[in-house]
Amino acid sequence: MIRVHSYESLGTYDGPGIRLVVFLQGCNFRCLYCANPDTIDAKGESKETAPEEILKMAVSQKPFFGKKGGITFSGGEPTFQAKALIPLCRMLKDAGIHICIDSNGSIWNKEVEELFSLADLVLLDIKEFNDKRHQTLTARSNEQTLKTAAWLEKAGKPFWLRYVLVKGYSFFEEDIRALGEHFKDYRMIERVEILPYHTLGMHKYEAMGLEYKLKDVAANTPEELERARLLFEEYFKTVYVN
Amino acid sequence: MAMNFKAGRWNHEINVTDFVKTNITPYEGDASFLAGPTERTKAVWNKCLEALAEERANNGVRSLDPSTVSTITSFAPGYIDRENEVIVGLQTDEVLRRAIKPFGGIKVVEKACRENGMEVDPKVKDIFTHYRKTHNDGVFDAYTEEIRSFRSLGFLTGLPDNYARGRIIGDYRRLALYGLDRLIEAKQNDLRHLTGPMTDARIRLREEVAEQIKALKEIKIMGEQYGLDLSRPATNAQEAVQWVYMAYLAAVKEQDGAAMSLGNVSSFLDIYIEYDMNQGLLDEVHAQELIDQFVIKLRMVRHLRMQAYTDIFAGDPTWVTESIGGRFNDGRIKVTKTSFRFLQTLYNLGPSPEPNLTVLWSPQLPEGFKDFCAQVSIDTSSIQYENDDLMREVRGSDDYGIACCVSYQDIGRHIQFFGARCNLAKALLLAINGGRCENTGTVMVKDIPVLSGDVLNFEEVLANYKKVLKEMARVYNEAMNIIHYMHDKYYYEKAQMAFVDTDPAINLAYGVAGMSIAVDSLSAIKYAKVTAKRNDIGLTEGFDIEGEFPCFGNDDDRVDHLAVDLIYYFDEELKKLPVYKNAKPTLSILTITSNVMYGKKTGATPDGRAKGVAFAPGANPMHGRDKNGAVASLSSVAKLRYRDSQDGISNTFSIVPKSLGVDRESRIENLVTMMDGYFVKGAHHLNVNVLNREMLEDAMEHPEKYPQLTIRVSGYAVNFIKLSREHQLEVISRSFHERM
Numbered sequence: 002m003i004r005v006h007s008y009e010s011l012g013t014y015d016g017p018g019i020r021l022v023v024f025l026q027g028c029n030f031r032c033l034y035c036a037n038p039d040t041i042d043a044k045g046e047s048k049e050t051a052p053e054e055i056l057k058m059a060v061s062q063k064p065f066f067g068k069k070g071g072i073t074f075s076g077g078e079p080t081f082q083a084k085a086l087i088p089l090c091r092m093l094k095d096a097g098i099h100i101c102i103d104s105n106g107s108i109w110n111k112e113v114e115e116l117f118s119l120a121d122l123v124l125l126d127i128k129e130f131n132d133k134r135h136q137t138l139t140a141r142s143n144e145q146t147l148k149t150a151a152w153l154e155k156a157g158k159p160f161w162l163r164y165v166l167v168k169g170y171s172f173f174e175e176d177i178r179a180l181g182e183h184f185k186d187y188r189m190i191e192r193v194e195i196l197p198y199h200t201l202g203m204h205k206y207e208a209m210g211l212e213y214k215l216k217d218v219a220a221n222t223p224e225e226l227e228r229a230r231l232l233f234e235e236y237f238k239t240v241y242v243n
Numbered sequence: 244m245a246m247n248f249k250a251g252r253w254n255h256e257i258n259v260t261d262f263v264k265t266n267i268t269p270y271e272g273d274a275s276f277l278a279g280p281t282e283r284t285k286a287v288w289n290k291c292l293e294a295l296a297e298e299r300a301n302n303g304v305r306s307l308d309p310s311t312v313s314t315i316t317s318f319a320p321g322y323i324d325r326e327n328e329v330i331v332g333l334q335t336d337e338v339l340r341r342a343i344k345p346f347g348g349i350k351v352v353e354k355a356c357r358e359n360g361m362e363v364d365p366k367v368k369d370i371f372t373h374y375r376k377t378h379n380d381g382v383f384d385a386y387t388e389e390i391r392s393f394r395s396l397g398f399l400t401g402l403p404d405n406y407a408r409g410r411i412i413g414d415y416r417r418l419a420l421y422g423l424d425r426l427i428e429a430k431q432n433d434l435r436h437l438t439g440p441m442t443d444a445r446i447r448l449r450e451e452v453a454e455q456i457k458a459l460k461e462i463k464i465m466g467e468q469y470g471l472d473l474s475r476p477a478t479n480a481q482e483a484v485q486w487v488y489m490a491y492l493a494a495v496k497e498q499d500g501a502a503m504s505l506g507n508v509s510s511f512l513d514i515y516i517e518y519d520m521n522q523g524l525l526d527e528v529h530a531q532e533l534i535d536q537f538v539i540k541l542r543m544v545r546h547l548r549m550q551a552y553t554d555i556f557a558g559d560p561t562w563v564t565e566s567i568g569g570r571f572n573d574g575r576i577k578v579t580k581t582s583f584r585f586l587q588t589l590y591n592l593g594p595s596p597e598p599n600l601t602v603l604w605s606p607q608l609p610e611g612f613k614d615f616c617a618q619v620s621i622d623t624s625s626i627q628y629e630n631d632d633l634m635r636e637v638r639g640s641d642d643y644g645i646a647c648c649v650s651y652q653d654i655g656r657h658i659q660f661f662g663a664r665c666n667l668a669k670a671l672l673l674a675i676n677g678g679r680c681e682n683t684g685t686v687m688v689k690d691i692p693v694l695s696g697d698v699l700n701f702e703e704v705l706a707n708y709k710k711v712l713k714e715m716a717r718v719y720n721e722a723m724n725i726i727h728y729m730h731d732k733y734y735y736e737k738a739q740m741a742f743v744d745t746d747p748a749i750n751l752a753y754g755v756a757g758m759s760i761a762v763d764s765l766s767a768i769k770y771a772k773v774t775a776k777r778n779d780i781g782l783t784e785g786f787d788i789e790g791e792f793p794c795f796g797n798d799d800d801r802v803d804h805l806a807v808d809l810i811y812y813f814d815e816e817l818k819k820l821p822v823y824k825n826a827k828p829t830l831s832i833l834t835i836t837s838n839v840m841y842g843k844k845t846g847a848t849p850d851g852r853a854k855g856v857a858f859a860p861g862a863n864p865m866h867g868r869d870k871n872g873a874v875a876s877l878s879s880v881a882k883l884r885y886r887d888s889q890d891g892i893s894n895t896f897s898i899v900p901k902s903l904g905v906d907r908e909s910r911i912e913n914l915v916t917m918m919d920g921y922f923v924k925g926a927h928h929l930n931v932n933v934l935n936r937e938m939l940e941d942a943m944e945h946p947e948k949y950p951q952l953t954i955r956v957s958g959y960a961v962n963f964i965k966l967s968r969e970h971q972l973e974v975i976s977r978s979f980h981e982r983m
Contacts, residue, residue, distance in 0.1 A: 010874035011980055013904045013913050019874065058875070061798055065874045065920030243905050
């Protein structure tokens with residue numbers, strides 16, 4: 002069984018084309034800005050769902066996927082449930098559905114490796130390149146994430162690098178440059194997406210009785226986003242601001 | 244000088260379809276050839292904007308003539324800006340001046356005038372009270388007590404018994420292609436052959452054709468008033484547009500039917516435009532000018548309405564529906580450059596609810612056209628889409644138009660009798676209340692057993708519901724037969740029918756409202772535990788629901804199939820009943836804006852909806868219950884079978900621009916992909932709104948900032964600021980698909 006938090010059947014931001022986005026429950030990171038804090042807890046308000054049920058939905062919605070779309074597993078952290086996702090991904094592959102996994106890349110084991118092998122595209126979130134700042138932001142190290150990226154490159158698995166831009170936490174020129182230097186020769190990175198920091202998840206913290214620690218952080222101005230885009234473009238060919 | 248078109252069957256018989264198929268020039272390219280408005284167009288449109296502002300300032304009616312009974316020829320010619328008008332003709336002698344049409348009902352006209360601070364001319368009142376009977380009087384003479392009670396308590400609502408039925412589309416192209424002399428000759432020939440035995444039907448038809456000939460002769464006079472010789476065919480593109488408009492103008496001078504639709508004139512006109520362009524007589528700027536100015540005229544069509552009418556059809560709609568695109572049955576596309584030019588008017592003149600631009604969609608249409616449609620939807624929210632592949636397959640013709648919102652009509656060969664709708668949610672409450680109205684206790688349907696307990700049992704409720712629906716179908720059918728008999732008798736559409744084949748095929752278009760409420764209620768009863776709370780006379784006041792149940796709109800077969808079965812059952816019951824003029828019954832799942840009024844008249848329902856709360860429009864899932872996003876919602880609606888609802892299945896989709904994608908290019912691409920998917924799944928219709936809720940809220944507070952803000956409601960579009968506050972709030976409360 003798979004623990005599903007919710008669905009967005011007209012996903013247009015998590016991978017190419019129109020996608021059925023399955024938000025999975027449970028995450029090992031504790032990002033300060035997490036927009037879905039209700040998906041962090043391993044159980045939370047989720048529904049144990051049979052893989053067949055998700056398959057049925059995806060097959061039903063396949064005509065909407067067109068040439069580019071498909072299914073995206075997001076969360077939460079989908080690799081958290083890698084073992085349960087493997088049989089589902091096999092069935093999805095048989096049904097000819099494009100599979101995308103949106104992951105922080107920090108969990109690694111045999112199942113995760115197999116899951117990534119089954120995916121057509123991985124959306125790899127790099128929260129910060131500087132490990133110390135990464136730990137401030139997520140309460141975890143970025144060591145494995147960088148290893149996962151190396152594995153994707155070596156395995157020939159296409160991936161998108163996603164970067165949430167937060168003033169005072171992940172918007173440092175030297176860190177972005179270091180990241181660029183590290184990844185600039187990766188051939189499997191198809192695109193870089195800058196995700197502007199937003200506070201849309203703030204009300205969830207209130208509802209859950211949690212403290213939102215980035216209350217005083219302002220959203221990025223268009224000028225800042227443009228600056229970040231130009232910075233990334235020094236290293237990568239295709240850069241989008243989402 | 245006659246135009247030298249490719250010959251065909253159309254030369255020997257009245258057959259515009261053949262003319263179009265023989266002479267069309269399909270266009271596979273993109274929108275880059277289009278032109279902006281000319282100075283003349285801008286001058287005319289600016290005059291219209293002034294008149295529209297005056298109309299808004301004067302409570303929605305700019306001017307009203309309470310004395311002149313509107314006929315094809317009763318008004319002197321009217322102009323907006325004579326020296327700049329390329330296409331001429333107004334319904335009355337002045338722009339946005341409304342006329343009285345008392346053949347539909349003198350009391351209706353009296354009330355409408357009074358609500359606008361005027362009295363009908365006493366002479367007119369005298370004539371239509373003492374000497375000339377009206378449609379409205381005829382219907383109420385014949386109505387049974389049972390029909391009256393179903394009507395007044397809100398089981399059958401919005402029936403065309405106190406307004407004209409509309410929905411008939413004349414093949415207005417015929418005037419341009421053939422001219423009046425030829426059309427009169429053809430009708431005279433038909434009449435000659437309508438010989439005995441003189442049955443009711445034969446006598447009636449003879450009278451009707453004779454009326455049609457009179458109408459054609461009157462149109463000749465109307466043309467002369469404007470200095471046009473309509474007796475002959477059009478001889479160039481400008482005349483073709485003018486002639487088509489004159490035919491349509493005759494219809495809207497004579498009739499004030501709810502939907503006075505135009506048909507599918509764009510690709511027909513394109514043939515004339517192409518011809519003139521090839522001759523070097525016309526360039527793109529002036530081709531666009533013809534279409535812009537034609538569309539200006541269509542935007543200025545008005546009818547006089549009562550407040551009671553506005554309650555069900557909000558925003559002063561006229562449903563000048565023009566169907567654009569689609570394919571022929573042989574696979575060729577019907578998209579022409581003039582298909583683009585019609586959509587371009589939404590840029591050249593700004594967004595507008597009318598004409599009701601309807602794209603006949605097929606995934607096989609050229610990418611350039613699909614992209615342009617999506618772009619115009621994103622920019623203006625003024626287009627609706629209907630499944631061309633599906634309609635051609637199920638209904639047959641490839642030269643059809645849409646009447647009103649979603650109703651297929653084989654142009655010139657086929658008409659329909661409009662039948663409003665009945666309330667499926669309220670009918671379900673009859674099943675739970677032993678056949679009594681939940682509000683008044685009136686026994687509506689006899690012999691419905693009282694339920695065995697207050698915890699509702701699905702099988703028991705369903706058995707009662709089927710009995711109720713069968714009786715409701717019977718009463719509904721009786722009302723329809725009376726209405727259309729009387730409409731033919733007292734308010735016959737002679738101008739429109741003059742452009743339709745003699746003795747055409749007819750659909751009787753029934754409809755339902757409250758489908759998703761009824762279906763979610765059945766789902767609640769089946770999958771959760773629902774307990775009825777009853778008042779002291781045993782009528783339900785509310786329901787306690789324990790446990791979860793699937794709701795329509797989440798691509799969940801458990802509930803979606805309840806909807807499919809319900810519509811199938813009701814459609815089959817309707818098909819069993821005898822119909823006036825042997826019309827073929829069809830069914831729509833469409834509410835227009837009556838979902839608000841229907842909700843008001845309906846008590847609390849077992850799905851947890853409180854008394855009086857508005858229904859979802861058309862076939863839409865109930866607001867806020869489609870939890871899995873837009874595609875799941877669309878997938879549920881796509882399951883409803885067009886074969887069981889051949890008058891159309893309306894779905895209104897609202898999305899904020901950002902949710903469609905990160906930039907303009909991906910938004911266009913995603914919208915095209917989404918519609919391809921939706922229609923491949925067999926869905927019938929989609930209204931597309933791309934706007935932000937905040938903008939609508941701002942428009943409620945500052946209407947003066949948004950004079951042209953257009954929004955698609957169920958099957959048509961309205962000027963948002965013309966809606967009542969109640970309707971505005973209902974629109975805003977609907978699901979706006981937003982990313983999480």
